[in-house]
Every structure is written in C-alpha cells, then in structure tokens.
Amino acid sequence: MANGFMGRILSIDLTNGSLTEQPVDDSLAHDYLGGYGIGTKILYERMKPGADPLGPDNILGFTSGPLTGTPALTSGRYTVVGKSPLTGTWGDASSGGDFGPFMKFAGYDFVFFTGVSEKPVYLLLDEGKASLHNAAYLWGKDTQDTDDILREEYGKRYTRVSCIGPAGEMQSLMACVMNDKGRAAGRSGLGAVMGSKNLKAIVARGKLKVPMHDEKEAALLRRRWIPRLNEAGNLFHDYGTAGITEGAILTGDSPVKNWSGSAVDFPTAINIGGDEVISEQAKRYGCWRCTISCGGHMKPGAGRLKESHKPEYETLTMAGTDILNDDLNSIIRFNDICNAYGLDTISTGAAAAFAVECFQNEILSVDDVGFELKWSDGDAVVALTELIAKREGIGALLADGVKVAAEKLAQGSEEFAVHAGGQELPAHDPKFVPALAVTYRMDGTPGRHTQGGVGWIMGDGYMEDTRSDKFSAEGFGELHNKAASMVHVANATGICLFGFNAYNIDFITQFLEIVTGHGYTMEELELAGERIGTLRHMFNLREGLNPLEMEFNPRALGKPAQTEGPNAGVTIDDDALIGDYLRAMDWDPVTTRPSDAKLEKLGLRELVGAS
Amino acid sequence: MNVIIEPIGPLRRHLEEGHKSATVTLPDGATVTDALSALGVSEDAQWNASIEGQLVYGDAEVSDGDHLLVFSPIEGG
Numbered sequence: 179m180a181n182g183f184m185g186r187i188l189s190i191d192l193t194n195g196s197l198t199e200q201p202v203d204d205s206l207a208h209d210y211l212g213g214y215g216i217g218t219k220i221l222y223e224r225m226k227p228g229a230d231p232l233g234p235d236n237i238l239g240f241t242s243g244p245l246t247g248t249p250a251l252t253s254g255r256y257t258v259v260g261k262s263p264l265t266g267t268w269g270d271a272s273s274g275g276d277f278g279p280f281m282k283f284a285g286y287d288f289v290f291f292t293g294v295s296e297k298p299v300y301l302l303l304d305e306g307k308a309s310l311h312n313a314a315y316l317w318g319k320d321t322q323d324t325d326d327i328l329r330e331e332y333g334k335r336y337t338r339v340s341c342i343g344p345a346g347e348m349q350s351l352m353a354c355v356m357n358d359k360g361r362a363a364g365r366s367g368l369g370a371v372m373g374s375k376n377l378k379a380i381v382a383r384g385k386l387k388v389p390m391h392d393e394k395e396a397a398l399l400r401r402r403w404i405p406r407l408n409e410a411g412n413l414f415h416d417y418g419t420a421g422i423t424e425g426a427i428l429t430g431d432s433p434v435k436n437w438s439g440s441a442v443d444f445p446t447a448i449n450i451g452g453d454e455v456i457s458e459q460a461k462r463y464g465c466w467r468c469t470i471s472c473g474g475h476m477k478p479g480a481g482r483l484k485e486s487h488k489p490e491y492e493t494l495t496m497a498g499t500d501i502l503n504d505d506l507n508s509i510i511r512f513n514d515i516c517n518a519y520g521l522d523t524i525s526t527g528a529a530a531a532f533a534v535e536c537f538q539n540e541i542l543s544v545d546d547v548g549f550e551l552k553w554s555d556g557d558a559v560v561a562l563t564e565l566i567a568k569r570e571g572i573g574a575l576l577a578d579g580v581k582v583a584a585e586k587l588a589q590g591s592e593e594f595a596v597h598a599g600g601q602e603l604p605a606h607d608p609k610f611v612p613a614l615a616v617t618y619r620m621d622g623t624p625g626r627h628t629q630g631g632v633g634w635i636m637g638d639g640y641m642e643d644t645r646s647d648k649f650s651a652e653g654f655g656e657l658h659n660k661a662a663s664m665v666h667v668a669n670a671t672g673i674c675l676f677g678f679n680a681y682n683i684d685f686i687t688q689f690l691e692i693v694t695g696h697g698y699t700m701e702e703l704e705l706a707g708e709r710i711g712t713l714r715h716m717f718n719l720r721e722g723l724n725p726l727e728m729e730f731n732p733r734a735l736g737k738p739a740q741t742e743g744p745n746a747g748v749t750i751d752d753d754a755l756i757g758d759y760l761r762a763m764d765w766d767p768v769t770t771r772p773s774d775a776k777l778e779k780l781g782l783r784e785l786v787g788a789s
Numbered sequence: 790m791n792v793i794i795e796p797i798g799p800l801r802r803h804l805e806e807g808h809k810s811a812t813v814t815l816p817d818g819a820t821v822t823d824a825l826s827a828l829g830v831s832e833d834a835q836w837n838a839s840i841e842g843q844l845v846y847g848d849a850e851v852s853d854g855d856h857l858l859v860f861s862p863i864e865g866g
Binding site for chain 2: 409413416417421422424425428429430441442444445446447448451452453744
C-alpha cells in the first residue's frame with residue numbers, strides 16, 4: 179500500500195445502498211498523486227459521457243491527498259469532484275478546515291457516490307467501517323445545525339462533518355458543500371449534485387494515523403519549516419484574505435459594479451478592507467494544524483449568526499465592490515446566510531450584482547423582486563440573498579446562477595451575466611492579471627481562480643514570469659503550463675494554495691519524500707500535474723465541450739476597453755495568449771485535442787484512445 | 790509640506806507601535822517614493838499606494854495634506 183494513504187477507496191451506489199472497497203494502488207498514487215488527480219482518473223474511467231449532472235450516473239467524489247492530515251504544512255485540504263451542473267464540464271471544489279484530515283483518520287482516502295438514494299441519507303465513516311444512515315431528521319436543517327447534531331451524536335472531539343444545507347437540498351446550481359460550519363467546497367455547484375443524490379452529509383469519526391514512510395522525520399521536518407513563513411503568509415496570518423482587499427480594489431484586480439465599473443466608482447474600499455474586517459473579528463482560527471491560520475470568527479452583531487465566520491476577499495468583493503456595497507455588516511450577514519444555507523459566495527454575489535443591473539435597466543421591477551434594487555444597498559443584498567437561499571420569489575430565478583437566469587429573463591440581460599461557460603467569474607480581473615483570461619477558459623473548471631497561471635499563482639521560489647510584460651503572449655504558453663501544472667500538484671497532494679505561496683516550493687517535495695517514501699523530482703511532479711490537468715480537459719472534450727467555444731463575458735477582457743480606472747484602455751488579446759498556450763501544450767488549435775505524441779508522453783493515450 | 794502615510798498590513802512595522810499612520814514633512818516636488826523613504830520603507834520594498842482612492846505610482850508628486858494609503862501587492866484569496 180502507498181504511504182500517505184489509509185489504503186481505502188470506498189464506492190457507494192446510493193440507489194441500492196451497496197458499498198465496495200478497493201485499495202489505493204501504488205502506480206495510481208505515483209502517476210496521479212491523490213486528491214482530484216486520482217479523482218479525475220476514476221471518474222474518467224467510470225462515468226459515461228453525457229451523464230446528467232443531477233442524475234444517478236453522475237459520480238460525486240470526496241478526495242484527499244497523500245499529505246492531507248500529515249505533518250506537512252497547510253495539509254488540511256480535501257476536494258469534492260463530479261460533473262458540474264453549472265457548466266456541464268469537469269467540476270471540483272476544494273475546502274480546508276478539519277474534515278479532510280478526519281476523513282483519513284476515519285480510515286478512508288476517497289469516497290465515490292453514484293446513483294440516487296430513495297430517501298435522505300448520510301454516510302458514517304468510522305475507523306475503517308462505513309455505513310449509510312437515515313437523514314430524514316436532518317433534511318431541511320442548515321449546515322451549522324447539521325454539524326452540531328451529528329457531532330453531538332458521534333462525539334465532538336474525534337468527529338467532523340461535511341454536509342449540504344437547504345440550498346443543496348433544493349439543488350440550487352450555486353450550492354456548495356460545507357464543513358466545519360464555515361469552510362466551503364464552493365465552486366462547480368457540487369452541493370446540488372449532493373442534493374440530487376439525497377445525500378445530506380458525510381460524518382468522519384476516528385483517530386487513526388496516516389501511514390508514513392518516516393513519521394519521526396516528518397515531525398522534525400515540520401519543526402524546521404515552521405519559522406520560514408514568508409511575507410504573504412504573515413499577511414494572511416494577520417488578516418486572512420481580507421488583507422488584500424484594498425490593494426486588489428485599487429489596483430484593478432477586483433470587479434466593480436458587475437464588472438462594468440472601476441476603482442473610481444468605489445472610493446471607499448477601506449470600509450471593507452482588512453483593518454475594518456479585523457476590527458469585527460472576535461478570534462482568529464486555522465484549519466487543521468495550519469501555521470497560517472487565516473480564518474476568523476466574528477464578534478456578535480446585528481443579524482449575524484451565532485457562529486459567524488470572517489468573510490474572505492472573494493466574499494468582500496463579490497458582495498461588496500461588485501455591487502458598490504461598502505456596508506461591511508451587510509457583507510458579514512451575506513456570508514452567514516451563504517454558509518448556513520450552503521451557497522457559494524462568489525456565485526451568489528455575482529447573481530445579486532446581475533439582478534441589480536437588470537433592475538437598473540428595467541428588465542426586473544419591484545413587482546418581480548418585491549423591493550427596489552439599486553447599487554450600494556447592503557440591506558437589499560441581504561434580502562435578495564435570503565430569497566436566493568430559500569429559492570423564493572425572485573430567488574428561484576437567481577438560484578441557478580446568472581447564465582440560467584439570463585436565459586430565462588432574456589431582454590438583453592445576457593450582457594449582465596458575467597460567467598465562463600455557466601460558472602460566475604471570481605473576483606480577479608483578467609484585465610489586471612491577463613493570464614486569468616486563459617485559466618478561466620482553458621482549465622478543466624471554467625472561471626476558476628484557484629488554478630495556476632503565469633503572473634498569478636506561481637509558488638514561492640518555484641518560477642518567475644520572464645516575459646517583457648504581463649500582457650505579452652511571447653513565451654506565455656510554456657510558463658503558463660509550468661505554473662498550472664504545479665498548482666495541480668499542490669491541490670492533488672492536499673496542500674493549501676496559501677501554503678504553496680507562503681513557503682518555499684521545496685517543502686512540497688521534501689514532505690512528499692518523507693511521507694510517501696518516493697523522492698519525486700520537480701520534472702516528475704510537473705509531468706504529473708500536466709497529466710492531471712490534461713485528463714480534466716479530456717473529460718470536457720469527451721462531453722463535446724471545446725473551451726474555445728465557451729461563452730465568456732467580454733467585460734472581463736476589456737471588450738470594449740474601460741475609459742477610466744486602473745484598467746482604462748486595457749483590452750486583453752486572449753486569442754494570442756490562448757494560441758501560444760495551445761502551441762506550447764501541443765493541443766490542436768481548433769479542436770484543442772492534445773496530440774497523440776503528447777498523450778503518449780503523459781501516459782494517457784491508452785486511457786483516452788488515439789485520435 | 791506634510792503628507793499623512795497610512796500603511797495597511799505588514800508595512801505597519803514602519804510605524805510607532807499603536808499608531809495607524811504617520812505624518813512626514815517633505816520638500817515641494819517630493820514624490821510618493823520620497824514620502825515612503827522618509828518613513829523608512831526601503832527602496833527594494835514592493836508596495837502599491839493610493840491617494841483618495843486612486844492608484845498612484847512611485848514617481849507621482851504628492852501635495853500638502855495628501856493622505857497616502859500604502860498596501861501590500863500580494864494577490865490571492
């Protein structure tokens with residue numbers, strides 16, 4: 179059995195309640211590392227093309243990496259995988275907190291669900307034993323109550339819960355999977371997939387140890403690395419991601435006024451910035467044994483949940499700048515509602531901004547909404563979010579995201595639906611980070627900011643952007659692939675991207691060697707990362723989805739260029755950037771299919787078949 | 790002339806403990822870089838800065854009474 183793994187892949191058919199187990203094969207672990215790497219391989223092999231994302235043939239996986247739950251720094255991640263109902267593409271969503279490590283302490287590395295349960299159920303993982311249980315008494319409860327009830331039942335100390343809220347039960351396509359009451363596997367709409375299967379929760383209970391090649395050395399290695407936190411890590415330690423908010427707004431990284439405005443329209447960035455957020459924080463907290471500890475619980479406040487979590491940068495901007503809303507308390511309440519009902523804050527903020535712009539252009543009215551929608555109105559954002567969460571009134575229209583809402587509304591509202599292939603864009607503007615014009619379209623998960631890109635997520639000490647400027651397509655493709663591949667490595671092994679940026683890249687190779695016993699070279703890791711990224715892409719091509727044909731809102735590319743603000747005059751030449759990327763990847767410039775030679779090099783030719 | 794500098798995040802280490810901003814006295818024609826140097830920010834440091842919500846660069850001239858916000862260039866989140 180591969181070290182770093184508990185050695186169990188659990189497969190459950192919810193239609194008939196059958197549970198089967200298989201070991202984690204050494205070569206599978208070597209070639210696909212773990213997490214969504216192994217998840218991609220298994221879903222590609224097992225899922226038929228054309229499966230309804232909300233039907234019995236979709237497979238929903240909970241995956242951990244070989245470093246998850248080990249002494250490796252920032253190793254608290256797990257990733258939910260499946261076919262996305264928002265985009266029809268490969269879908270995945272990563273989360274921190276404690277649940278990922280506890281899934282392993284309960285004896286399991288991977289759990290895959292197929293079929294649909296006749297009645298609501300939850301899965302109990304209990305030190306190598308797995309069982310399905312009636313969840314009728316939990317159905318309709320929010321994520322925090324669900325977490326409390328199940329942890330009370332199984333013992334708080336050694337039990338953690340991953341679950342959906344009412345939004346997932348009602349199959350809102352913006353629904354996420356929540357754990358630890360405030361951590362979200364937010365994107366791709368996988369909470370709706372969980373709801374469609376009548377699966378309310380997974381309960382992980384246990385205190386098993388992750389088998390390691392050299393456990394003692396792993397602990398020593400951790401001690402040696404802890405003091406080496408860099409400036410990025412210190413910023414996130416002090417502020418969480420809220421610490422980048424003012425900077426991102428003023429430099430042009432954040433979307434403003436549903437991507438139609440600029441920092442000029444939002445001069446009060448400081449009102450929702452790091453210092454203001456921290457002034458409302460009661461106590462900082464971290465994910466499982468995290469040295470950065472970027473999370474926080476908020477002080478009690480008007481309309482807030484009993485356990486209110488610190489909003490992330492994405493939340494502060496999607497419910498803030500994107501709606502010209504500088505009322506911090508309304509954003510904290512927005513975050514609370516999303517956490518309790520199990521909604522992705524990025525998509526929900528985007529849906530609210532879409533609704534406001536539709537209202538301002540008389541596509542929606544007070545008769546449709548029940549109240550007036552205008553920019554800069556925090557109370558309206560909260561009221562709208564409650565309707566979305568409950569799928570009531572106008573909320574029923576918005577709960578499936580902006581693409582679906584615009585298709586239903588028509589009347590030119592498509593212009594206001596800012597998405598990539600159905601996934602609402604996150605709060606990092608390609609006009610400011612041009613590589614994201616490629617990542618948002620070409621990664622297997624459309625509109626994803628937690629994937630790599632040159633000039634974006636490049637790790638500490640791993641690589642540099644050697645181009646003449648950030649807009650340049652010359653040499654872009656090779657650098658972009660290098661950056662993207664290493665982010666796949668971090669994600670697949672269970673490492674948090676904040677750790678990836680906060681410690682020198684060597685920590686990943688060193689911990690992988692000590693934990694798994696296999697001394698990966700950087701070239702081996704890059705190849706594994708590219709293999710994972712390419713197979714996610716092949717999943718989409720098999721579905722008939724060519725990313726070059728994907729809907730992509732031109733506002734994010736400066737088409738037309740803005741006339742004021744930090745991105746004034748900027749239009750991204752995405753054709754040139756994508757063209758160079760396709761060349762570097764050896765993917766066909768029209769179909770985007772990798773060449774047979776590239777598939778052979780990645781060891782994928784047999785799996786995907788020759789062209 | 791006097792310019793108020795308010796660092797956000799780690800750049801606060803250039804302030805006296807417990808203070809949120811500092812006032813520096815500069816000659817006419819001084820730039821943003823001059824203002825930050827007066828606070829003790831090294832030439833190698835990376836930062837972004839704004840005045841009244843507008844991004845300003847190192848060579849921009851500052852005026853008497855300007856409130857200069859300085860923040861980390863780190864992206865992510």
